[in-house]
Every structure is written in C-alpha cells, then in structure tokens.
Amino acid sequence: MDRRSELGEFLRTRRARLRPEDVGLCDYGGRRRVPGLRREELAQLAGVSAGYYTRLEQGQSPNASDAVLDAIACVLRLDETERSHLHSLARHRPPKPRRYPRPEQLRPGVQLLIDALGDYPALIIGRSTDVLAWNRTAHALLAGHLPFEAPQQPRQRPNIARLIFLDPHTRELYADWRSKARDTVADLRLIADQYPEDLALTELIGELTMKSEDFATLWAAHPVHRCVPHFTREFRHPLVGVLTLNNELLDLSNDAGQRMAVFTAEPDSASAAALALLADLSGPETDTDGERAVVASAPPRAE
Incomplete structure (x- = not known):
C-alpha cells in the first residue's frame, strides 16, 4: 500500500465527517463540491497555508512537524488512536522489501492455557487475524x-x-454483523500500518477488497481503532440458539501481535446454559478410526 495515498485518503475521510458549523465556521449556503470541510477551511483552522496543507494531503510534505500534525488532528477531532495513525502515515519511512513472513508459531504453554479453559471458548489470533489455535468450545462456537x-x-x-x-x-x-465488520476493518487498518512489508497481509486486504463489496466500502471509509479489550456480543448459533457473551481480548506480551480471546456468559443466565450445552456437544469422542470427532447433533433451536 502506498503510504502517501493512504495519508490523503485518511485526511479526506476525516474532513468529510465535519461540517463548517461543527468547527465554528459560517456556512453561507450554496452547494459544496465536497462533503465536510474544504482544504482551505481546515488549513485556516490549523494555522497553515492552504498550499502547504494541500501538499501534505497529497503526500508531498514528508517533514511535517509534530506541532502541525497535532494542530490538524485537533481540528479534525481525532481520537488518540487516529492521531497516532496520522503521525505514522505522515512519516515517510523508507519502504522495506515486501516479503512473506514466516508462519507464526504458538508457544506450547499458550496452547495448554486455552485447553485448560475447558468449557469456556478460547482462541489465539495471530497478527494478521489468522486463528493460530482454538479449544473445542471456541471451534464449536465460531466455526464448527x-x-x-x-x-x-x-x-x-x-x-x-x-x-x-x-x-x-x-x-x-x-446478530450485529455490521458492527463486527466495522471493528474488523478498523483493527486491520492498524495492523497494516504496523506491518507494511507483510506481503501476505497486503494480499489478504486485496482479496477482501475484490471479493467483498462490504469490505471495500468500509476500507475506503478508513476506520481506525483497536478492538476494545472487553465487550459483549450476541451470537445466533445454529445448534444452541442465541447467546450473549462477554469477550475478553488479551495481548500476549511475549508474542508480537498475538492475542487471546476468551468468551464467558453471565452466571445462571440462559446464555450460560446454552454455552454449557455447546461445551457438552463439542466434547471429544472416539470414532472407529480412533480420531476425535465433534458431536453434530443437538436439540432443535427454539425460535
């Protein structure tokens, strides 16, 4: 990905979010050619010339000072993550040769940890959102x-x-697929910024852009934020019905970019009962070949 075009795209999407009246400017009516703030309006508020800001948005000012970038971030009302992303994009680091990274490895102790969680779904997500490992309940919940x-x-x-x-x-x-999709794209934006030389990650983004109109639309909007470390999502599982689960997302400090996700339900809730049933259904069995298989039958889901 071209970091200069990424910078321009990011700034344009953030200008489009603001109306003149949002930042104390008078809007005298008439048709505006672009949504949101014009370049010259943003430049005026940030205390730089319109020409300088235009060059910055076009990726032609690689030496922009932190003070200028912070002034622009303030006008655009960027949060802390977006501000850091702006600084990163504006620093035209010499490009490293793109290459396929070595397959990520999972420490044996981490595998033992998620296995020990037993009835609680747990999985390890790699830096490019690959699933490096899951226990049987996580597999049954997310991708049986x-x-x-x-x-x-x-x-x-x-x-x-x-x-x-x-x-x-x-x-x-x-249940709220669009929220999950937005969070996924926003997280992937930050990962792509952190690992610009990762050819496999670049190919993943290209594949999703070509094959999914939803992804392409969200990617063009340039959302940027890390997945929050704890949140609640509702699932509509084909075997056990609706579950409302808490999700804890933990960074593995000794494994760059790897995260562990663990799902739990409120005690004595319907979701806890459904999760317990799912854990029972996902327990290992021994078939005629001696391999473990997941039970594929369950009571019909209540509507």
Whole structure:
C-alpha cells in the first residue's frame, strides 16, 4: 500500500465527517463540491497555508512537524488512536522489501492455557487475524463447519477477517454483523500500518477488497481503532440458539501481535446454559478410526 495515498485518503475521510458549523465556521449556503470541510477551511483552522496543507494531503510534505500534525488532528477531532495513525502515515519511512513472513508459531504453554479453559471458548489470533489455535468450545462456537485441526496447518489456517466477510456461516452467526465488520476493518487498518512489508497481509486486504463489496466500502471509509479489550456480543448459533457473551481480548506480551480471546456468559443466565450445552456437544469422542470427532447433533433451536 502506498503510504502517501493512504495519508490523503485518511485526511479526506476525516474532513468529510465535519461540517463548517461543527468547527465554528459560517456556512453561507450554496452547494459544496465536497462533503465536510474544504482544504482551505481546515488549513485556516490549523494555522497553515492552504498550499502547504494541500501538499501534505497529497503526500508531498514528508517533514511535517509534530506541532502541525497535532494542530490538524485537533481540528479534525481525532481520537488518540487516529492521531497516532496520522503521525505514522505522515512519516515517510523508507519502504522495506515486501516479503512473506514466516508462519507464526504458538508457544506450547499458550496452547495448554486455552485447553485448560475447558468449557469456556478460547482462541489465539495471530497478527494478521489468522486463528493460530482454538479449544473445542471456541471451534464449536465460531466455526464448527470448519475442520478442528485447521489452525495446525499454516497454509490452511482460518482467518477472522476472511471469515467475517466471505463466509456465510459467520455472517449469520453475529446478530450485529455490521458492527463486527466495522471493528474488523478498523483493527486491520492498524495492523497494516504496523506491518507494511507483510506481503501476505497486503494480499489478504486485496482479496477482501475484490471479493467483498462490504469490505471495500468500509476500507475506503478508513476506520481506525483497536478492538476494545472487553465487550459483549450476541451470537445466533445454529445448534444452541442465541447467546450473549462477554469477550475478553488479551495481548500476549511475549508474542508480537498475538492475542487471546476468551468468551464467558453471565452466571445462571440462559446464555450460560446454552454455552454449557455447546461445551457438552463439542466434547471429544472416539470414532472407529480412533480420531476425535465433534458431536453434530443437538436439540432443535427454539425460535
């Protein structure tokens, strides 16, 4: 991705969010050629010339000072994450050769940790949103239609972003799919900024842009924020029905970019009962070949 065009796209989307009256300017009516603030209006408020700001938005001012960038961020009402993203995009670091990274490895102790969580769904997400490991309950909750062993094969690993936008089962699973989709794109934006030389990540973004109109639209809006570390989502599971689950997202400090997600339900709730049923259904069994299989039957879901 061209960081100069990324900078211009980011600034244009943030200008489009603001109306003149939002920042104390008079709007004398008439048709505006662009939504939101004009370049010259933003430049005036930030205390720079219109020509300088135009060059910055076009990626032609790689030495913009922190003070100028902070003034622009203040006018655009950027939050802390967006402000950091602006500074990163404006610093034209010498491009590193793009390459395919080595497959991410999972420490054995981390695998033991998520297995020990037992009835609570837990999974490890890699830096480019690949699923590096999951326990059986997480597999049953999020992707029971995929092979349980898939994360063990680097080239076949499920990818959260790909599942969200290209997998119809996953789209049906989230009650508020659009919120999950926005969060996924915003998180992927920050990851792409952090690892611009990752060729596999660049190809993932290109694939999603080509195959999903929803992704392309969200990506063009340039959302930027990290997934919040704890939140609640509602799932519509094909076997156990509706579950409202708390999600804790934990950074693994010794493993760059890797995160652990754990799902829990409020005690004595209907969701807790449904989650317990799902854990029972996902327990290992031994088939005639000696391999473990997930139970594929359950009581019909109540409507």
